[in-house]
Amino acid sequence: MSILQGQYTHNLPQIAYCAQEVKLHEEQAALNSGTTLRELMQRAGLALFELIRNKAVKNILIFTGKGNNAGDGFVLAKRCLQAEINVTVCALFEPTLLKGDAAEAYQLFCRSGGKVVALRSCAEKSYDTVVDAVFGTGFRGELPCHVKEAFAHFNTSKAWKLAVDIPSGINGTTAEVAEGTFHADTTLTFIALKQGMLTGGAPSYSGEVLLADLGIADAFGDLSHTNCCYPGGKYLRSLRPHRAPDSYKNKCGHVLLIGGGKGMAGAIRLAAEACLRTGAGLVSVATHPENQQAVLQGRYELMVHGISVVAELEALLAKVDVVVIGPGLGQDAWARKLFNAAKKFEGPVVCDADGINLLAQSHLPWLRAILTPHLGEAKRLLDDSSIDTAKRFELAEMLSKQYAACIVLKGPGSLIVDGKRTNINRSGSEAMASAGMGDVLSGIIAGLLAQGLNRFEAATLGVYIHGLAAEQAARDGQLGLLASDLFVHIRGIMG
Numbered sequence: 001m002s003i004l005q006g007q008y009t010h011n012l013p014q015i016a017y018c019a020q021e022v023k024l025h026e027e028q029a030a031l032n033s034g035t036t037l038r039e040l041m042q043r044a045g046l047a048l049f050e051l052i053r054n055k056a057v058k059n060i061l062i063f064t065g066k067g068n069n070a071g072d073g074f075v076l077a078k079r080c081l082q083a084e085i086n087v088t089v090c091a092l093f094e095p096t097l098l099k100g101d102a103a104e105a106y107q108l109f110c111r112s113g114g115k116v117v118a119l120r121s122c123a124e125k126s127y128d129t130v131v132d133a134v135f136g137t138g139f140r141g142e143l144p145c146h147v148k149e150a151f152a153h154f155n156t157s158k159a160w161k162l163a164v165d166i167p168s169g170i171n172g173t174t175a176e177v178a179e180g181t182f183h184a185d186t187t188l189t190f191i192a193l194k195q196g197m198l199t200g201g202a203p204s205y206s207g208e209v210l211l212a213d214l215g216i217a218d219a220f221g222d223l224s225h226t227n228c229c230y231p232g233g234k235y236l237r238s239l240r241p242h243r244a245p246d247s248y249k250n251k252c253g254h255v256l257l258i259g260g261g262k263g264m265a266g267a268i269r270l271a272a273e274a275c276l277r278t279g280a281g282l283v284s285v286a287t288h289p290e291n292q293q294a295v296l297q298g299r300y301e302l303m304v305h306g307i308s309v310v311a312e313l314e315a316l317l318a319k320v321d322v323v324v325i326g327p328g329l330g331q332d333a334w335a336r337k338l339f340n341a342a343k344k345f346e347g348p349v350v351c352d353a354d355g356i357n358l359l360a361q362s363h364l365p366w367l368r369a370i371l372t373p374h375l376g377e378a379k380r381l382l383d384d385s386s387i388d389t390a391k392r393f394e395l396a397e398m399l400s401k402q403y404a405a406c407i408v409l410k411g412p413g414s415l416i417v418d419g420k421r422t423n424i425n426r427s428g429s430e431a432m433a434s435a436g437m438g439d440v441l442s443g444i445i446a447g448l449l450a451q452g453l454n455r456f457e458a459a460t461l462g463v464y465i466h467g468l469a470a471e472q473a474a475r476d477g478q479l480g481l482l483a484s485d486l487f488v489h490i491r492g493i494m495g
């Protein structure tokens, strides 16, 4: 449903678009809604004004550029003047470069008594609010040096930093983040969510994202196309498997986790316990014979098998519904034999860590697999160390295509890509920096597969549960957070 013009919302939609798609359809969407681009700019400026008024802003600096993003800034500036808010506009590009509606917004600002100033004179003063109206959806490539300098001066200041539509420096389509990008506390985005703001390095520059659809959401939705979703917690929780009262362990799936080479018992144990906590009925572990006791210790629900010869693993593979391969596996001859046996398994598989490294050496597709690479593993899978990992959507799509797999590209706003479908994870900190976090994620996803979710749903819900559990566990601070701290929270989230 479309919100009223001028208003903004904290309730973000579950769908995101590339910036180009927004640019392509905004004019027609405006026409179909009985309005014009000129009016949309007025509405954008009004939504910005409402936001700063709600924050009781008194002393505001607005940086402007040379496109329509600057036009929004000038509409805001004029409203601030009229409301007798102390407003300074610093034009980082000559206003003579402005065209059309933006040029008109600038002229109206000037006619209301507004003036633009040079960076030198505004850098000496302090402001409670700094607004970035330099670049919006038209931004490509790198920031010009003088823009970087202007942002650097204020990026560390205590002022509240508000980005208009998208922080200048972020590519709203690819998620690339240019050096010196505006570091917003809040971004008020217009018409629709831009996918590039939501993943990788971008979220920490976007801050809290608000949306003003400028009254054309319905018309825009009718015209536009996207494969990209930004699923909310309510929907994700609805995907959780249902446990019938007469259920028992044999009805809730049997997972076999393969990993833990000599001296590496921890990773496979973390993955296996996460799998149990997610609700898998039976959880078996195939590990190096030396690790058998260590993996079983204190978690007696696990069925732990020491594997010396491949035939022992093949016998286990014949009995299970889901396989995880990789945590702590290593890459020696023992690991390779186990990996090759696991590749013949015909059910769903989660392939992580050394499983990914071994797969990267073969380059062969793996139907039915979920691969959970971080950026380094993604490069190895594509066998291209020069690949641009900042283009996260492109990277994940390439991987999904080459391996015929579902890809979970880890990192903030993890991407889950399966063929043409993309989901962006919106749970908060994923705390992937702590040891063992990736192992816990693979165990959660396998636990969900075992209970009947398809691979795209299991990967999406798994990443969400993992992120939320990490967020809850880290509430008192990230340092010292252990992967095993997630277990009790996983249990709570699974309900």
Ligand SMILES: NC(=O)C1=CN([C@@H]2O[C@H](COP(=O)(O)OP(=O)(O)OC[C@H]3O[C@@H](n4cnc5c(N)ncnc54)[C@H](O)[C@@H]3O)[C@@H](O)[C@H]2O)[C@@H](O)CC1
Pocket: 023, 026, 037, 038, 040, 041, 044, 065, 066, 067, 068, 069, 070, 071, 072, 101, 134, 135, 136, 137, 138, 139, 140, 141, 142, 143, 144, 164, 165, 166, 190
């Ligand atoms: N009337 C409209 O079309 C509306 C536009 N809106 C605003 O307009 C914005 C999009 O406007 P534009 O398409 O004019 O784009 P921008 O305002 O992002 O500016 C594009 C300009 O910046 C230049 N540029 C891009 N990358 C650069 C770089 N790396 N270094 C130097 N210059 C660079 C481009 O050549 C172009 O001149 C949206 O983000 C939104 O804020 C909203 O006001 C809603 C209505």
Ligand SMILES: [K+]
Pocket: 069, 132, 133, 134, 135, 136, 163, 164, 165, 166, 167, 168
């Ligand atoms: K901006």
